[in-house]
Amino acid sequence: MTVLYNRVALIGLGLIASSMAHAMRRAGLAGEIVGTARSAETREIARDLGFCDRIVDTASEAIDGADLVVLAVPVGAMGAVAAEIGAHLQPGATVTDVGSVKRAVIEAVAPHLPDHVHFIPGHPLAGTEHSGPRSGFAELFDNRWCILVPNGTDTPATERLIALWKGMGSNVEVMDADHHDLVLSVTSHTPHLIAYTMVGVADDLSRVTDSEVIKYSAAGFRDFTRIAASDPTMWRDVFLANKDATLEILGRFTEELFALQRAIRTGDGEVLFDYFTRTRAIRRGIIEAGQDTDAPDFGRTGKHD
Amino acid sequence: MTVLYNRVALIGLGLIASSMAHAMRRAGLAGEIVGTARSAETREIARDLGFCDRIVDTASEAIDGADLVVLAVPVGAMGAVAAEIGAHLQPGATVTDVGSVKRAVIEAVAPHLPDHVHFIPGHPLAGTEHSGPRSGFAELFDNRWCILVPNGTDTPATERLIALWKGMGSNVEVMDADHHDLVLSVTSHTPHLIAYTMVGVADDLSRVTDSEVIKYSAAGFRDFTRIAASDPTMWRDVFLANKDATLEILGRFTEELFALQRAIRTGDGEVLFDYFTRTRAIRRGIIEAGQDTDAPDFGRTGKHD
Known part of the structure; x- marks a missing residue:
């Protein structure tokens, strides 16, 4: 058990984020996992299921003190979330996402992020036809591929994120966005x-x-x-x-x-x-x-x- | 164990026919299962695997004394097989097929069959991406559907064929060819x-x-x-x-x-x-x-x- 991040903020609590929480816990990769979702119902379900240490009401609260922020909302909502949290991110934090498209997410998110964070877009190639916080499970990423698009980002930050995905069971490949x-x-x-x-x-x-x-x-x-x-x-x-x-x-x-x-x-x-x-x-x-x-x-x- | 047919002839020994042999044996539905295939290699493999009681070299030999004849060859080969066996079929025998298309099979096969046999086209909706005699297994039809196209054929013969498919684990539906x-x-x-x-x-x-x-x-x-x-x-x-x-x-x-x-x-x-x-x-x-x-x-x- 190697704790790679002291506090992970999950923005969005669907299939991927909830599975990440389960998988991080399975391997003891995060000191604390804080989750949030736009819908009060989703937050309530996540609270009941207990796969996060804390569930908070807003993205700004969730990222407070987080050294890893995961954007796990639909691709079309990434820009708005980035705009909300950009100014409050902790210096040196890593921001990643799990969107199925990379060029459009980079264009929507990057302009809102300060220079003092590492933005490393990602895409785990795993899923089922189910969605929502109840559908997550720790084995979702086992032996699947996660593609990271570091785009020249600082190597130690990238190495740490690669270690996280491997710790969650994934194989990792680096690629450019297009x-x-x-x-x-x-x-x-x-x-x-x-x-x-x-x-x-x-x-x-x-x-x-x-x-x-x-x-x-x-x-x-x-x-x-x-x-x-x-x-x-x-x-x-x-x-x-x-x-x-x-x-x-x-x-x-x-x-x-x-x-x-x-x-x-x-x-x-x-x-x-x-x-x-x-x-x-x-x-x-x-x-x-x-x-x-x-x-x-x-x-x-x-x-x- | 109710024996429904005393001698079943399987013409073609691919995934479907070999699975039928396994499934008929599992439920004791056939007195004797005789198989044949055009390729000597396929016959040899089938002999080694032993899912038929006898493997013979030609379709004409296979149908000798058979009260059920199953055409289990590609749809494009059905007409030629029917032409070969038509004159030698035992009076009262049932002839069926397992082709994925029904109108074209009826048009290719029916003209070669004598009036004294019952032609009841069929199509088991089951399969895997594998083919050949090694790919068959007894459970292939379990809880799947088999569609029969009796087209007014004598009811007791149809009932017997329905009982066979049910005995092999299938559900049965009757439909017209088009x-x-x-x-x-x-x-x-x-x-x-x-x-x-x-x-x-x-x-x-x-x-x-x-x-x-x-x-x-x-x-x-x-x-x-x-x-x-x-x-x-x-x-x-x-x-x-x-x-x-x-x-x-x-x-x-x-x-x-x-x-x-x-x-x-x-x-x-x-x-x-x-x-x-x-x-x-x-x-x-x-x-x-x-x-x-x-x-x-x-x-x-x-x-x-």
């Missing part, structure tokens, strides 16, 4: 938009009832609904904040989709077969990288619980 | 095509390396790669055989995707938020229907094994 936004557009943002769209199409179709869709979802659609059940506010903000990369990847996606659609229309089985064969290799890479399991009963854990 | 093809286009075929496309886009993008895609796949992309790792031959045949429904659903999908894309481009957060909120309800329905689990560590079972 590359982060492009990579995440491919691995996360565009897949989410596509999943939302497919689930919306199914819901709209009058000749197929919702109950049929639900009944027969095991055949591929189930994974889409899981992705498409994620927090609407968070995802609205992600798409608005990562507009350029999302539109670029969507453009490529529709281009390729139209090529496959044409192969279906013209009956060109060779194009389809070759395409489907190529995509198998990526799956094997993911299994070898330990980011998923090869067990034949995937997605059916409930049955064995 | 409706089946539309429902499956929404819940399975189009989602698969979209997942294949997204994985292909990721693989193509030179500014994001494959190893980055693999590393950061947990953020949504992982479920797509699982879907996109399915058998290329099977899926090529599915899209060619269910062309009309797939093109219809794809048309609706791109229409809605373009509407969301426009909302991103114009910064219309309300459209995005409302859309993402609506899709959450379908997910809740699926969990309530028992087709998935609400456990927060979905997809991470490997960690706990």
Whole structure:
């Protein structure tokens, strides 16, 4: 147990922040954890659950004396929080965030921060389709990746934040903001938009009832609904904040989709077969990288619980 | 243990047929299970694994004396198998299939079958991304749905086949062929095509390396790669055989995707938020229907094994 920060302030108490509190406690990484959230109901739930040492009413109170401040609010709310706390941050404190987009968060937050703090944006690639303070758990970050975007920030401060994420179970990678936004557009943002769209199409179709869709979802659609059940506010903000990369990847996606659609229309089985064969290799890479399991009963854990 | 068929012939020995053999044995539903496959290597593996009582070299040998014949080959190969066995089927036998498309299979198979057999097309909605005789397991159909398309076929024969699927752990629904093809286009075929496309886009993008895609796949992309790792031959045949429904659903999908894309481009957060909120309800329905689990560590079972 090495205490890395004497006082950690969590601004926002959703899935990520509450999981961070659980994970920091599991490893004894923080002297004190102070939490706050805009909604009184969320603060009340967090108080009842007790994953923070103290819950306070405002962000300004939460950061008082904190040597680590974590912005864990939707991407669209980061700027307002930074404006509220900027003038009151303790000299030498580290400010980080957990937003899914990095360039837009830096542009919204950095102007409000004084020179005497270290701003090290971050993004833990972990989540479930659940949100809110009740959904957090200590294992969320285990063996997942956290991307930090230090952008030339003072090395000891960065090293300390890396140690925190590793202590919470994560692997850590350092990257620049624009590359982060492009990579995440491919691995996360565009897949989410596509999943939302497919689930919306199914819901709209009058000749197929919702109950049929639900009944027969095991055949591929189930994974889409899981992705498409994620927090609407968070995802609205992600798409608005990562507009350029999302539109670029969507453009490529529709281009390729139209090529496959044409192969279906013209009956060109060779194009389809070759395409489907190529995509198998990526799956094997993911299994070898330990980011998923090869067990034949995937997605059916409930049955064995 | 009620023996429902004295001799079951499995034509094709991939994931579905081998799982059927395991499931029939688990419940003692078949007097004898005879299997065959076109490839000598597949027959050899099946012999070694021993999930059939006998492995024979040709479909004609396999059906000799069989009162149930299961066509478990890719959709594009069903017609040729039916042509080979049609004249040798035992009077009163039931012929079924497990293809993912029903109208095209009926059109390819029915003309080759004599009047003295019962043709009851079927489709078990179960699978993994694995294929081949080694991938089968007895639990594959447990609590999943099997759709039968009896199309007016003699009721006792249909009842017996329903009892077989229930005995293998499945729930059974009866439907007409065109409706089946539309429902499956929404819940399975189009989602698969979209997942294949997204994985292909990721693989193509030179500014994001494959190893980055693999590393950061947990953020949504992982479920797509699982879907996109399915058998290329099977899926090529599915899209060619269910062309009309797939093109219809794809048309609706791109229409809605373009509407969301426009909302991103114009910064219309309300459209995005409302859309993402609506899709959450379908997910809740699926969990309530028992087709998935609400456990927060979905997809991470490997960690706990």
